[in-house]
Amino acid sequence: MVTRRAEWAGVLLFSLLLGGLVVMAGALLAGGDGAETAVFPRTTLFDPTPIPVATASNATLSLDLAPTRANTLPQLQPASSQKVDITDVLLLYDSAAPQPFDTNFCRIATYYGLLCRRVDVSQVELTDDLLRDRAGDYFRLIGISSNTLRPANFDSAELSLLRQAVVYGGVGVFVSKLTRWSNLSSVQELTEDGITAVISPEDSQREWYVTTAMPQITREFTDQHIEFDRPIRQADFALVAKTADSFIPLITATDNNGQPYTIFAAQPMGQGWIFLDAGMPAESIDEATLTTLYFSQTDFTKIIPLMFAMRYMLGNEVWHRDEDYANLTIDDPPLQNNMSGSLRFMDYRLLLAEMQQHNFHTTIAFIPRYWETSEGGIVSLFKQYPEYFSLVQHGNNADGYEFYRYETDETDQWPARPLFEQEADIKEGLSRLILHQSRTGIPFDRIMVFPWGISPAPTFEVLKQYNYLAVVQGNIKPLDAPGSDRWDYLMYPATFEYAGFPLVRRRPIPDPALYDPLTPVYRLFLDRPVLLNSHVGELFSGGIDSFSPIADQINGLYGDVTWLSLGNIVRRLYLEKQNDDGSVDVWMFSSNHLIVVNESDERRVYHVQKEEPLNVPIKDVVVNGRSFPYTLANGFLRLDVELPPHTTMEIVIRYGRALQDEK
Template identity: 30%
Template sequence: MQLTSPQNRGRDALSHQTKRLILASGTSPTPEEERILKLAHWMGVETERVSIDQESALARLGEGGGQRCCLAMSADTLALTHRVSSNSLEKLVKERCAELLVFGCGDPRLHSRALSWVTSGAISGVNVAAQGQKVCELPRGGRGFSRQLAGLSFSTGHALSAPTFDRAINGASANAIMITNGQPAFIRLALPSVEMFLLAGAGVPDIDEPLSPGSGLEAYYDRLIPILIFLRHSFGKTCWHGPVSTARFIIDDPLLTEKYGFLNYRALLSSMERERYGTSVAFIPWNYRRTSTRTASRLFGGRPDLSICVHGCDHSNKEFDSADQAFLESRAGLALERMERHEARTGLPFERVMVFPQGRFSSRSMLALRTAGYLAAVDSNCFPTDEESGPLRIGDFLRPAITRLHGFPLFQRRYPRRLMDAAFDLFLGRPALLGEHHEYFRGGCQKVEEFVSGLRNVEPTLTWPTLSAQLTRSCIMRAVS
């Protein structure tokens, strides 16, 4: 047996007091096994890899007392150890494992027998459906594991074959945490000696894989979410998590008048009071002389649930899509100067948070915002028009804010169209920031109220602080002892 550890090579995994994810693999880890270790480490989980090359290795891993371990192995490794070391594997699972994850289940011929054996017949095998649209659901009954995601569904938009599990009619109870095309794809079994999780399908994503505006994190939900659920459940507060759940609705462009297009401020204020949510208006600094002092006082009047932030400078095309640092700093500075004049004239404070017009900005614009003294940027598009700071990667979107661009925090917001995306942000400990324009209110405030109600259903503790308050406090934390 060979033990390797990214944090502490040579130490026995089972003797360490801190709970770790132990990956059992062959002599050399496969790319998918390496990816699952990287993802676990990125989420704050200490990891070990155990190379099993003979039957005695399993026996040695199963020896000793103390804390029970969290073990992960691919379905290929499970099938191999079942064939050559079934007695030692059974002893390990029954006596030393608190949780066991078997991932990459997808070959009916190779995996079915081992799965049936390790689950005591609760799972009879694997079924691979023909290629087609892949629709994934997270049943409400799995809320104890999937948290804010329970009761929601999504489609990755890919036409792929989708392995799922065949459950024995009279087998032990198996709780489906994720269902694909009506069949269980991610299962939890509470066996007498171990809590077992089985994941069908291959392709654990690499956290260093580049993303693009046309291929965002949403395309990886089906492969990311099950692993994240397993890590959050198995490692609790020692896994990175957010301390609070917050949200904010942001409306781009409107003047601060009684009505702006389809937006009626009076109706919005009544809706906010009734449904208990908060809104920020992304105000164009060029309009700083167009606000009536009386109207500003009447509409805003020191209300924490309605505030304004900065939306560009002139709101001209590509005004922050430039490589000219001096020009960008002048735009960022002028925007703040105008907002300060607006505050001095109307008495209406503003939040030093930038929402870029048309979602277009260069990497260097983040440096300009930092130099000018902005708190953060928020945008529906998080991809700069250049790659001066390198491409954004999967791991960047698993943090509350993207900081790859000159170290300045960029928070992602969503259009309020798919509840799944906002719930995923809350699951990760990110603020659920929503963005729209006045056209969204063509039929009044009903659509935003329905979305707010949906968010409250997935996260009953949700609060709606000002942008400055929640972005300043936005963080992830983990227990270290």
């Protein structure tokens, strides 16, 4: 066995032979007299096929610089930070009888980046002007609780104004939480008797079906069944239509007699829509959090019908991303042939055949310690098929819980890993991957997948300093970190709650038989990527084709899912929304590298924002290879860019201290 001190010296010697490829910084770890336990001990590794040593020309990466592409993109110009974005949606409420929906409607609007106006119909008479924004256009969506929509608040003239806005103005009216006890007279007048009753179905088994009638509304949930093994009595109500074509069922269920009934429907009326929601009552988001309401499958109809309607009616004005992404990551395996049939090794050639046939991509979370053991044949596969294979960093030494607590006591299961030691592991692992790239020609992405478990939050700051893109992990927070109290926590592609560094969640598949096909559905509807992970001995214990049915299911969802490397997904991890002046807001969710394409035929201004607590110095912000002006205010880094049609914008933020070897 080789001690850490000896191995570090070997890496340093190799770097010197490469002409100073990597500047080794930091003190050597104290001690070094204990033997390390490796997942793949050197005695069990096959002898690697010799690989040519890198030339000086491709051995110039630095530990501290964010990687950039060659300066082949056009120079872009700064734009004005001024923009016009006026109120988007309208809530009609009754202050004398407040409802959870009153809170939830405006909270969902805020989540989608919209501005919500509130009008108390118990205090004012509804007029046409109140249904319009300050530009004179009708609000695209108007929300009303069924408890508010009653004769005491709306007379026939006011209901006629609402109906005219729908018919002639293309407005959507969302009527929330209709029950068997609702006063239906105003609803019937608004819908011109499209609905005749709301009843309680005899249904002892809670389940739902999202129809295929309007996939542009139901999106990734289209044609999905939400079912449970255990009996749970249905808490929804059933809408009864005047005629079979009075409204379009979007969410249905089946009663004890096997008869379908409608829970959520859209009624077309002229140029607009009336959405009728008879789903189960929802708590206020301020009490239950949006995450709880959205991800609870047993409460499927509490909040999702409202999200369906708002996203559809507001279109590109909501936070969204036009592309859906997916990735499979396998932790640990070296780049070697599986000659022994061991479940610790990957059969890369057979996996490639599965990926080509079933259209998916596999990222290997690679243990840097084994940078010298990669075999030439497997290296050639990775270089020949970068659309199917990629690498990210998986810790460093595979010597236990490498990024555990900084201090421990007798109750801890694993030894302490002080912050200085974790930084040394990060640097050493990064150095080894740089050497591996130089030696093999296989690129890697600066993404950390922690082995065994996630680190404490201060380690995130170290990763930010060394210009990593993100942490990708199954955990929802760093080790021992307090939970977030934000009402919209975990609803976005990444969280910056900890050290101002993105934590992107992935979903483990320890056993394909336990895979939940709704997992990608819930994530893709939020425009979050589907990131799945496992180990060779878990996912492929039943055969190399074990993942293929899962890939087929994901590829069969509504919309087009693109499988990319983990790095390419994180570099495209953003949401965008269009403002009323035609400019586009972009919310960046990677730490330091973003690629955005203006797919339109028009020149547009992009207002880019990224959460930035300034805990690590910013050396420079580069757009398409050139330094670019930016501002820092209210916890955000912002830059404003004018982007011609069909043009790519690549933003790189350089963190950390300056190095003498920077060019």
